[in-house]
Amino acid sequence: MPQEIELKLAVPDTALAPLAAWLDANGEAQGEAILLNVYLDTPERDLAQARAALRLRRKGAQWLQTLKTAGSSQAGLATRHEWETEIAGEAIDLQRFPAEAQAVLAPMIGRLAPVFRTDFVRRTWLVSQDGARIEAALDTGTITAPGNTAQEPIQELELEWLDGDAAHAADALRAFAARLAGIATLAPSDLSKAARGYRLAGIAEGKPS
Template sequence: MSIEREFKLALPPDRAEAADRFFTGVAGAPGRDVPLANIYFDTPSFALAGAKIALRLRKTPDGWLQTLKAAGTATGGMHSRHEWETAVAADALEFDALAAACDDEAALAALRAAAPALGERFRTTFVRRLWCLDFEGARIEAAIDRGDVTANANGQTRSEAISEIELELLEGDESALHALTEKLSAAVPGLAPENVNKAQRGYRLCAP
C-alpha cells in the first residue's frame, strides 16, 4: 500500500505554456509527453463509488496497470488517499493480483462484493507532460494533464475537458510540496485548487 499525496490545480488553457516554462526552468529540461488512456469500472448501481473506491485500468506506453484507490481527503487542492497498483497482461482486470496487493479489509470486501457486476462506466484520455523535480530536498513529480473524460449515460455521450496540474510528492517532506505549489501559483496566475479528481468528474457525467 502507498499513500498518494498530491496537489491538483485547475489550469486555464491559456496558461498551459506559462506552466510548461515554469517546470522546464525548475527541472532544467523539457518535460516528456506520456499518452494515458484509463477505463473506470463500477456496478450499474455504482457500489464502488458508494464505498468511496475508484477502480481503473490504465494503458501506458509500457503496458497496462490496474489501480484501486480508497477513500481519501481533498482540501485546498491537496489530495491524500491510499492506493494499490499492479501490472496486468492486457486490458482486463486481474482480481487475484489486486486482492493480494490490497491490505485494507474494507476496500477489499467492497471490491469482492462488486466484482460479479463490474462494467465500464467512463474513460479518461489525456496526454501527461511530466517532469521529475528535485526541490528543497524532496522529489516531486510535476504533470500537466490535458484531454477529456467521457461517459455514456442514458444513451448519450457526455464529455468534459481535462486541463490540470498535478504535483505529487515522491520522496521527502510535505512542506516542499506546499512550497513548490506556492511558487508555481505566483509564477502562473489563474491557477486554482481542484478538489474534484478525474474519477469524480467521470461519475458526475454518469449521473442521470
C-alpha cells in the first residue's frame, strides 16, 4: 500500500524569499507549477468522518485523482496512505484506482460533489539528508469554499520523503527541517490543506468548525 511520509511547515511572509534562495543554492530545482484542486465528499461528509480526502487536480493539461486515507500527524509530521492516478478529465474515474481505493469509494461514488478548492503555485526542489532523498515543495495560494466569500491563505513548505531507509524517514525529515531553522522561523503544522478546507466549508454551511 503506498504510504506518504511528510513534514509540513508554515512559512511566514518574511521567510518566503530567503527560504527559496537557500533551496535554490542547496537543492536541485525542479521548477514551478500551478496546481488547481477540487476536493469532493458526500453531503454527509463520509470521507471527512473517515479522515480521508478525495481530490481532483489539474496540472497544466494533466488531470490527477488522489485518495488519501487516515493516518497520523504530530508536530507537523504526517504518515498516511495515498493513491494517485492520471485520468482523462475533471471527473472521478473509479476504475483507475487500485482495488483498495475502489473499496473505500464505491459505496459513495454516486453522491460525491465538490466541497472546497485549494489553488496554489508550487515550487519544488530535490534535497538529500542522511541518505534520504526528499522533495521540498513551497506552496503559496488560497483555499476557497462555495458560499463563503472568505479565503484562507496557503503558505507552507512540505518536505516529503521519497526514498532511502524508510525506518529513518521521519528522522531525516526532522533533521532537514532543523537545517532550515537557521534560515527562517518555520512552525510545524498538523492541519492539512484538506482539513483547513473542510473547516472553511463548515463555516459556509453553518456547521461547527
